[in-house]
Amino acid sequence: MPGYKNLSIRQKQIVWAWAFLAVPVVFYVVIRFYPTGSAFVTSFQEWNLLGTRAWTGLENYEKLWNDPVFWKVFRNTFAYLIIGTPISLVISFVIAYHLDKTRFMHGFLRMLYFLPFMTSAVAMAWIWRWFYQPVPVGLFNNFLASMGIPQIEFLNSTTNALPSILAPAVWAGLGFQVIIFMAGLRAIPVTYYEAAKIDGVGWWTVLTRITLPLLKPTIVFIVVFSSIGFLRIFDHVFNMTTNNPGGPLNSTKPLVLMIYETAFRDFDMGYAAAQTVVLFTILLVVSLLQLWLLRGDATK
Amino acid sequence: MFKLLRRTALGGMTALASLIGSSAMAVEIEYWQYFFDARVDAMEQLIEKFEAANPDITVKMTHFPYADYRTKVAAAIPAGEGPDVVQLFYGWLNDYIEADLIQPLPTDVFDPARIDEEFFPMVQAMKRDDAYYALPTAVRSLALFYNTRLFDEAGIEAPPATLDELVETAKKLTKVDGAGNITQVGITTGMTAQDHHWWREVLVRQFGGEPYKDDYKTVNYTDDAGLAALNFYVGLEKDHKVTKSGFMDEPQAAFKGNRAGMHIDGSFRIGSLNKVRGLKWAVAELPAGPDGTKSNYSSYWVNGITTKATGEKYDAAVKFLDYLTSDEAMQVWLDIVGELPAKPSVGMIDANATHETYGPFIKGLAYANTTKFANESAQRQAMVDMVGRIDIEGQDPAESLAAAASEEQKILDDYYK
Numbered sequence: 001m002p003g004y005k006n007l008s009i010r011q012k013q014i015v016w017a018w019a020f021l022a023v024p025v026v027f028y029v030v031i032r033f034y035p036t037g038s039a040f041v042t043s044f045q046e047w048n049l050l051g052t053r054a055w056t057g058l059e060n061y062e063k064l065w066n067d068p069v070f071w072k073v074f075r076n077t078f079a080y081l082i083i084g085t086p087i088s089l090v091i092s093f094v095i096a097y098h099l100d101k102t103r104f105m106h107g108f109l110r111m112l113y114f115l116p117f118m119t120s121a122v123a124m125a126w127i128w129r130w131f132y133q134p135v136p137v138g139l140f141n142n143f144l145a146s147m148g149i150p151q152i153e154f155l156n157s158t159t160n161a162l163p164s165i166l167a168p169a170v171w172a173g174l175g176f177q178v179i180i181f182m183a184g185l186r187a188i189p190v191t192y193y194e195a196a197k198i199d200g201v202g203w204w205t206v207l208t209r210i211t212l213p214l215l216k217p218t219i220v221f222i223v224v225f226s227s228i229g230f231l232r233i234f235d236h237v238f239n240m241t242t243n244n245p246g247g248p249l250n251s252t253k254p255l256v257l258m259i260y261e262t263a264f265r266d267f268d269m270g271y272a273a274a275q276t277v278v279l280f281t282i283l284l285v286v287s288l289l290q291l292w293l294l295r296g297d298a299t300k
Numbered sequence: 301m302f303k304l305l306r307r308t309a310l311g312g313m314t315a316l317a318s319l320i321g322s323s324a325m326a327v328e329i330e331y332w333q334y335f336f337d338a339r340v341d342a343m344e345q346l347i348e349k350f351e352a353a354n355p356d357i358t359v360k361m362t363h364f365p366y367a368d369y370r371t372k373v374a375a376a377i378p379a380g381e382g383p384d385v386v387q388l389f390y391g392w393l394n395d396y397i398e399a400d401l402i403q404p405l406p407t408d409v410f411d412p413a414r415i416d417e418e419f420f421p422m423v424q425a426m427k428r429d430d431a432y433y434a435l436p437t438a439v440r441s442l443a444l445f446y447n448t449r450l451f452d453e454a455g456i457e458a459p460p461a462t463l464d465e466l467v468e469t470a471k472k473l474t475k476v477d478g479a480g481n482i483t484q485v486g487i488t489t490g491m492t493a494q495d496h497h498w499w500r501e502v503l504v505r506q507f508g509g510e511p512y513k514d515d516y517k518t519v520n521y522t523d524d525a526g527l528a529a530l531n532f533y534v535g536l537e538k539d540h541k542v543t544k545s546g547f548m549d550e551p552q553a554a555f556k557g558n559r560a561g562m563h564i565d566g567s568f569r570i571g572s573l574n575k576v577r578g579l580k581w582a583v584a585e586l587p588a589g590p591d592g593t594k595s596n597y598s599s600y601w602v603n604g605i606t607t608k609a610t611g612e613k614y615d616a617a618v619k620f621l622d623y624l625t626s627d628e629a630m631q632v633w634l635d636i637v638g639e640l641p642a643k644p645s646v647g648m649i650d651a652n653a654t655h656e657t658y659g660p661f662i663k664g665l666a667y668a669n670t671t672k673f674a675n676e677s678a679q680r681q682a683m684v685d686m687v688g689r690i691d692i693e694g695q696d697p698a699e700s701l702a703a704a705a706s707e708e709q710k711i712l713d714d715y716y717k
Contacts, residue, residue, distance in 0.1 A: 049374045050399030129549070135481040136559070137548050145479055156546050158692055243492040243550060244681075248688045264371060265677045267395075 036280075042273035049267045060274035069250055070258070070275070077231060077255045079162055080169075081286070084230040088170045088177060089222060095174065096181030097211075110179070117175035125239035128168040129155070132240075155240065158251040165252050169236045173229060177222050184218030185211070220294040224287055231283055232256055255279050328358045329609065329616045332373065332383035333601075335363040338571035342636035349632075350623045357616045377401050377606050384609035384617040385624075388434065390600050391673040393426060397433060402604035404431040409618055410625075419643050422670045426602055434604035435625045438639035441598040441664040442494060442502070442586055445555060445563045445573070449580045450484070454561070459584035463506070463532065466562070466587045470542035473561030486542035487562040488551035489533070495551075496683040498564050498586070501597035501669045503529035506589025516672035517716050519705045526705075530697050534690050545691060555581075566599075567661040570638030585660045598668035600642065634658065640665060674715030682708040 007015065043060055047053040064070050099109060116124065131139040132154035141151045154164040192210050201209075212219075234256040238245055245261065246253025255275065263272035331347070333339060340363055347359045362383065364372050370392070376382030378401075388396055396402045410432050416424065419435070426434045444466075446459050454473050460466040470486025477483050489495055500521070504511045509525025512518060521529070536543045548554035555563035556576045564586065573581060588594050603624050609617040623629055630641035634652065640661055641647040647662050655662075673679055686704035689695040 048395065048399075049371065050395050050401065133549055134544070134547065135477065136483045145477065145481055148479065150479070151481060156692065243490070243546075244684050244688075247684065248692055249685055264367065266675055267370070 039273045039276050042270055043277050045270045045273075047269040049269055053270075056270065060271045063271060064274055064278065069253075072250050073246075073253050073255055073258045076162060076251070076253055077233075077282075080166060080230040080233050080254060081227055083163070084166050084170055084233075085223060085226050088173055088226055089219070091170070092174050092177035092222070093181055096178045096185060097207075099178065100182055100185045110182070113178050114175035116172045119172070121172065121235040122239050124168060124172055125236045129240045132164055156248055158249055161241070161248060161252045165237055165240050168240075169230070169233060172236075173226060177226065180218060180222055181215070184215045187218075188214045216294065220291065223294065224290050227286055227290060228283060231279070231286065234260070255282075326356055326358060327612045327616045328360055329384040329613050329620060330382070331359050331361045331385045331387075331620070332369075333361070333363050333387040334366040334369040336366075336568070336637075338568070338637040339363075342633050345632055345636065346624065346629050349628070350620060353623075354616075354619060357619065359620060373401065374399070377608050380608055382608055383606055384613050385603055385620055386606050387601050387603050389676075390425060390436075390602055390670070391676060393433060393602070393604075396604065397428065400607055402433055403607050403609075404428070404433055405435070405605065405621070406618060407431055409622055410435065418645060420647070420665060422598060422600070422668070423602075423642060425670065425672070434602035435621070436600040436602045436642045437624050437629055438633045438637065439598050439600040439642050439665065440567045440639050441596050441661045441668050442498060442564055442566055443660040443664060444584045444586055445565055445569070445581055446584065447555065447558060447561055447580065448582050450558065450561045459562075459582070460587045461584075462588050462592075463590065467536070467540050467542065470536070470562060471540060474542045482541075482544050482547065483559070485544060485547050485554060485560045487536065488547065488554050488560045488564075489536055489543045489545045490551045491545075491680065491684040491687050493551045494565050495533070496680045497597040497599075497671070499529060499533055499683060501671060502586055502595040503533060503589075505595040505669070506591075506593045507532070508591075508593075512671070517712055519709045519712065522702055522705045527698055527701055530686070530690075530701050534687060534697060537691070545687065555579075567638050567640055567658070570657060571636065574638075583657050583660045585663055594667045596664035596668035598665055598670050600670075674712050678711050679708050682711070 004012070004015070042053075044055060044057060045053045046056045046059070095113060099106070099113070102109065130137065133139075133141065134151055134153070134156075135141050135145050138154075140154065144151060153160060155161050188211065192214070193206065196206050196210060231254075233254050237252050237254055237257055238260070241247050241252060246257045256279065259272050259275045259279065262268050262275060331343070333343060340361070343361055347361060351358060373382060373386060373388075377386075386402065388402075407430075412427060412430055412432055415432055415435070420439060422439065423432075423436060426432050426436075444459060450473055451457075451459075456469055456472055460469045466487065473484065473486040474482065475484035491499070500511045504521050504526050507525040507528040509521055509523055509529065511521045511526075513520045520526075537545060548557060548559055551560070551563055552565060552569060552572075554560040555565075556573065556579060558579060570583075573579065585594070586596055603621055605614065605617045605621060625642070627641075627643065627646045630643060630646040633639055634641055634646070638658070640658065641652070647653065647665065652658050653662050682704045685707070686700050689700040689703070690697055
């Protein structure tokens with residue numbers, strides 16, 4: 001390589017940096033960017049997976065705009081986000097806050113909270129689905145019935161089904177968030193707390209003036225991460241409502257499930273791709289918005 | 301020859317003699333079907349018998365979960381990696397032909413005139429331009445499964461023969477606890493299982509209607525007959541309180557768990573019910589309508605030869621398909637899967653037609669209709685939602701029926717445009 005010798009050290013560094021970077025770049029282009037781009041292209045086509053593709057322009061997007069099921073699904077998706085994120089954030093913070101102060105069996109307790117996160121979502125969803133069944137099989141309803149309380153329609157109801165599915169989803173994600181929160185709490189320098197103690201400040205002030213502000217980067221991370229998770233919810237819903245996916249009457253159907261059904265039940269790939277593009281846009285906007293709202297220097 | 305040499309090098313000299321002796325002329329073909337225990341068992345036996353009769357052909361079976369099936373086939377055949385003989389649902393034939401995934405069966409082996417004569421007439425839907433594209437080994441129909449132990453317990457002597465008797469029988473079989481919760485249903489219901497077929501092709505016709513017009517391109521159940529059929533169906537839960545949709549999650553689960561007196565299901569269920577210990581059951585023909593009308597629904601999976609099969613693989617595929625549609629194969633399929641032979645010559649032999657389990661299904665074939673679906677799952681969803689709106693939201697049945705009809709018509713219009 002004659003040219004290589006004439007390069008300055010800095011230029012050589014750049015060459016080597018790119019040589020090493022080339023591997024992940026190629027990897028990402030082939031398995032990430034190419035399919036993404038291809039989904040954009042497919043969203044302007046009509047294709048049933050078997051035949052040839054035909055260009056249809058914006059037809060898929062027009063169909064989406066005029067599809068009442070899409071708007072229902074759109075609302076559901078945001079319901080998962082708007083209910084799920086704050087609830088899981090508050091619960092996981094409360095758990096982490098107290099777990100952080102517990103010395104007794106600390107490691108064991110932490111493991112207990114983390115276990116659900118490691119369990120397969122499918123297995124978990126089926127167990128919860130059994131919990132929710134009506135008498136005589138369901139755990140919750142059998143309990144209610146034995147106490148003489150009327151049964152609750154958990155899953156076979158247009159109002160209860162979505163929260164019923166959200167509950168195990170929140171529960172399953174808690175372990176991860178608790179761990180992250182605890183790492184955040186441990187990262188706060190002890191000197192702040194010592195200073196506060198010397199000044200004789202109450203726990204509430206410590207919490208709101210020291211702990212929470214210093215946890216801001218952690219909170220931003222968890223909010224963005226769990227929002228993306230709830231916007232992409234699929235496995236819990238699909239497995240808890242397999243007989244009538246996203247039902248009853250589309251009351252629990254999230255966008256990802258609609259995409260799945262359009263693609264692999266109706267074999268309408270173009271329409272499914274258009275929905276994917278919409279989901280991608282939503283995820284992008286929501287994430288950027290959250291980063292913008294919650295940005296700022298943590299030490300301010 | 302090169303392949304042989306390479307194999308020889310790998311396998312060592314001792315293998316040489318056997319290679320030349322037995323498999324030098326061998327051809328391997330691939331067969332794909334979706335995964336269902338009994339179907340896989342049956343096919344394994346058929347392949348074994350076929351290979352014994354044709355030592356120069358080996359058949360490799362691959363199966364996938366139902367949900368992935370169509371996607372895999374569509375991706376594999378154009379890539380030259382798929383099956384030579386493929387199983388597909390009768391409703392997918394048009395899509396497969398249009399996409400050039402399967403080829404017509406050779407008329408010298410599969411003479412259309414002979415097939416017209418020998419098979420049940422419903423298979424004629426597989427014919428295009430005087431050639432068959434695919435043929436079934438077996439067909440399926442519906443019947444009423446009933447739990448004989450619960451029948452004895454309730455002192456019921458015979459399964460219901462009419463819809464009125466069905467309601468009366470179901471009432472005797474229903475059990476409720478002190479709080480009024482159903483703990484045992486008289487009859488299972490759930491449009492998510494086979495009930496949408498029962499409603500569409502059986503109840504609607506029994507109440508004097510015809511579910512579709514123009515060769516299943518136009519929805520036609522919005523008349524009084526359709527409404528009467530719907531009212532009867534939802535009445536089982538609402539008025540007679542003999543059932544609860546979603547009871548024990550799935551109708552077949554309730555029946556398997558001895559918590560349901562009666563259950564309408566397809567012949568393919570026989571195999572899995574046979575495996576349930578402690579369950580005593582029998583089968584009867586579907587109850588007749590108010591004026592005595594009998595009706596049933598039948599469907600089938602077919603086997604076709606893909607466009608990937610050429611040359612000697614094509615010849616082997618033809619031989620294999622010929623075997624799959626033989627009387628012998630049909631009997632094996634019936635015995636293992638419980639699906640009914642596609643030829644009267646096998647189905648109607650005395651041992652089968654009067655068989656206490658298969659008989660009612662086979663009799664049902666004589667008056668069965670086969671729905672031509674554009675998108676079976678989506679069309680079923682319209683039925684699921686129709687009942688859901690009445691059950692959960694208390695919508696007026698007539699309104700819900702009209703909404704379901706317009707939803708389903710949209711699916712049909714999109715498909716046939």
